[in-house]
Amino acid sequence: MSSASPSLSRQDVAKVALLSRLALSERELDHLTGELSKIVGFVSQLADVDTSAVEPLAHPLDAQNVFRDDVVTPSLARESVLRSAPRHDGESFLVPAVLGETGAA
Amino acid sequence: MPPDPLQLSAVELVHAVRSGDLTAVACTEAFLARIERTNGALNAFLAVDREGALARAAEIDARRRSGEPLGPLAGLPVGVKDALCTADLPTTCASKMLAGYRPPYDAEVVARLRRADAVIVGKTNMDEFAMGGSNENSAFGPVANPWDTSRAPGGSSGGSAACVAADMAPVAIGSDTGGSIRQPAGLCGITGLKPTYGRVSRRGLVAFASSLDQIGPMARSAADCALVLEAIAGHDPGDSTSLRDEVPSYTRALDKPLTGLRIGRVPEHFAAGLDPEVARGVDEAFAVFRQLGATVHDVRLPHAHHGIPTYYLIAPCEASSNLARYDGAHYGYRAEPGKDRDPAAFESPLVEMYCRSRAEGFGPEVKRRIMLGTYALSAGYYDAYYAKALRVRRLIRQDYLDAFQTVDLIGGPVSATAAFPLGEKTGDPLAMYLVDMYTVTANLAGIGGISFPCGFTAGGLPIGFQLQGPALAESLLLNATDRFQSLTDWHRRRPPLAV
Numbered sequence: 001m002s003s004a005s006p007s008l009s010r011q012d013v014a015k016v017a018l019l020s021r022l023a024l025s026e027r028e029l030d031h032l033t034g035e036l037s038k039i040v041g042f043v044s045q046l047a048d049v050d051t052s053a054v055e056p057l058a059h060p061l062d063a064q065n066v067f068r069d070d071v072v073t074p075s076l077a078r079e080s081v082l083r084s085a086p087r088h089d090g091e092s093f094l095v096p097a098v099l100g101e102t103g104a105a
Numbered sequence: 106m107p108p109d110p111l112q113l114s115a116v117e118l119v120h121a122v123r124s125g126d127l128t129a130v131a132c133t134e135a136f137l138a139r140i141e142r143t144n145g146a147l148n149a150f151l152a153v154d155r156e157g158a159l160a161r162a163a164e165i166d167a168r169r170r171s172g173e174p175l176g177p178l179a180g181l182p183v184g185v186k187d188a189l190c191t192a193d194l195p196t197t198c199a200s201k202m203l204a205g206y207r208p209p210y211d212a213e214v215v216a217r218l219r220r221a222d223a224v225i226v227g228k229t230n231m232d233e234f235a236m237g238g239s240n241e242n243s244a245f246g247p248v249a250n251p252w253d254t255s256r257a258p259g260g261s262s263g264g265s266a267a268c269v270a271a272d273m274a275p276v277a278i279g280s281d282t283g284g285s286i287r288q289p290a291g292l293c294g295i296t297g298l299k300p301t302y303g304r305v306s307r308r309g310l311v312a313f314a315s316s317l318d319q320i321g322p323m324a325r326s327a328a329d330c331a332l333v334l335e336a337i338a339g340h341d342p343g344d345s346t347s348l349r350d351e352v353p354s355y356t357r358a359l360d361k362p363l364t365g366l367r368i369g370r371v372p373e374h375f376a377a378g379l380d381p382e383v384a385r386g387v388d389e390a391f392a393v394f395r396q397l398g399a400t401v402h403d404v405r406l407p408h409a410h411h412g413i414p415t416y417y418l419i420a421p422c423e424a425s426s427n428l429a430r431y432d433g434a435h436y437g438y439r440a441e442p443g444k445d446r447d448p449a450a451f452e453s454p455l456v457e458m459y460c461r462s463r464a465e466g467f468g469p470e471v472k473r474r475i476m477l478g479t480y481a482l483s484a485g486y487y488d489a490y491y492a493k494a495l496r497v498r499r500l501i502r503q504d505y506l507d508a509f510q511t512v513d514l515i516g517g518p519v520s521a522t523a524a525f526p527l528g529e530k531t532g533d534p535l536a537m538y539l540v541d542m543y544t545v546t547a548n549l550a551g552i553g554g555i556s557f558p559c560g561f562t563a564g565g566l567p568i569g570f571q572l573q574g575p576a577l578a579e580s581l582l583l584n585a586t587d588r589f590q591s592l593t594d595w596h597r598r599r600p601p602l603a604v
Contacts, residue, residue: 008480012480013476016476016479016480016483017476018460019479019483020425020463020472020475020476020479021429021432021456021459021460021463022460022463022464022467022472022475022476023450023451023457023460023461023463023464024464024472025464028464028472032472032473032476035473035534036473036476036477036480038534038535039417039473039477039534039535039538040477040480042414042417042535043414043417043418043481043490043494044414045411045414046411046414046415046418046493046494046497047489047493049408049411049493049496049497049500051493051496051497051500054496054497054499054500055496055499056492056495056496056498056499057495057496057498057499057502058316058495059316059346059551060302060316060502060549060550060551060552061302061303061346061348061551061576063346066345068342076209076210077209080209081209081435083207083209084206084207084208084209084435084436084437085434085435085436086433086434086436086437086438086439087439093434093435095433095434095455095458096442096453096454096455096457096458097453097454097455098453098455099453
């Protein structure tokens with residue numbers, strides 16, 4: 001990151017939208033190109049902070065991994081989970097075809 | 106004649122129900138009636154559970170009559186932020202993405218409230234997915250500030266703050282990722298506590314930024330917050346980040362004298378940008394603490410001014426990952442295939458379904474943050490943005506560790522101004538991000554903070570004071586606030602709501 005104010009192109013924003021799995025309208029892409037450039041310019045001020053001797057802190061506490069015995073414990077009933085699914089067949093979630101053009105659920 | 110429930114504190118209400126002076130049903134009825142009269146003007150509740158709440162209250166009364174022991178929140182009406190899962194009530198996070206969603210389980214905090222015999226009266230409005238500082242990002246309309254309905258209540262727990270300020274419930278549950286309990290509490294003239302990260306289980310809290318999110322109580326006083334925190338705090342095997350430290354009795358530590366307490370004051374907090382009326386209210390609060398026997402010392406937090414840019418990298422990065430779960434497949438909104446679809450635009454029908462569902466289900470601020478986080482985490486930018494922010498985060502935390510070597514608590518403003526007009530900041534995302542400048546650093550450092558009213562502007566709007574403490578200093582935060590409230594009556598004022 002350089003101190004120079006970065007700027008996102010419309011293509012950059014379209015690529016990020018695809019990575020984000022967001023089908024944005026042309027108008028949204030226009031808006032976000034300006035807004036994100038402004039916000040990224042703002043957060044880029046961190047480049048001026050000297051962190052050469054500082055380790056990243058991903059978690060505020062001294063986190064440790066938590067282990068438990070590998071035993072079966074009760075889990076949610078399948079019906080209670082499928083109840084909220086937009087489409088299901090009583091056993092599985094139904095989604096459109098993963099490959100190609102056919103068989104949309 | 107039984108007491109008017111609306112005039113009692115939470116502590117008094119529970120006492121009245123347990124002793125039989127007031128039935129839980131009468132108490133619940135009184136608050137439900139108040140909600141019915143007031144919610145149209147404020148939009149603080151997204152769902153009200155009249156039937157469930159009254160059934161629960163009747164069951165509590167029956168148990169009392171048969172001599173069974175009652176829990177520590179017996180009969181206490183509670184509003185729960187719609188970011189917490191409730192199996193018997195919709196949980197929407199104020200998003201079209203989750204409209205009508207019924208979770209298959211209760212959040213741990215909701216389960217603990219029920220076990221303590223609280224009565225959940227409904228789910229409170231909020232900024233969509235807790236992203237915002239004014240409650241204007243709700244997909245179901247903004248909340249109005251009870252002190253002036255043309256102004257914002259703050260956010261993201263704006264519905265919880267407004268519901269307590271307007272006596273629609275004596276206490277409410279909020280969540281705080283960058284100030285979302287403390288800032289609306291400050292703007293609505295109530296008391297709100299963000300506990301230390303991990304003090305309260307996050308299981309069943311719809312995840313926004315998992316290294317920052319924390320649930321806490323919002324009420325009219327520190328004593329009422331202490332009562333609720335005692336019931337919801339503590340280790341939960343279902344949240345691997347929840348702390349194993351024992352939960353002390355917060356209620357019993359409230360009246361300890363403050364003699365010798367050292368409170369830090371950060372001179373930079375009073376720099377340009379802080380409204381002069383707010384500055385005066387905050388300085389008068391320091392004077393009250395001196396009267397209570399505390400001493401006030403200048404302390405430095407040299408990296409605190411990097412808090413907002415640091416937060417607006419870390420929180421969106423975590424959000425972009427957390428919100429990947431809204432895929433239109435498992436629960437929530439799914440878009441129908443569009444008529445105008447261009448098969449070439451998507452690699453498969455599945456990807457098209459993902460992209461359309463998310464684009465139609467999320468509101469503008471949520472999309473903005475997902476985009477920002479995805480950008481900052483993408484190849485070539487990760488080190489420059491995300492990793493850089495994590496390094497500055499360590500510096501911000503170290504500032505606090507150093508400061509707490511010389512003082513016990515740090516005091517200052519919650520927000521730079523009192524409640525701002527609805528619509529004032531909606532066109533400028535960066536201006537909205539700055540409303541959390543005094544609160545985000547506590548989340549980045551993982552420490553606790555409390556906000557409470559310390560005066561009013563000439564225009565009649567509450568001014569908030571914030572205390573921050575070292576990790577697990579909730580007892581001291583509540584004790585100091587309770588002592589402040591024993592000498593002042595700002596927290597007893599009620600908005601002149603015409604309903």
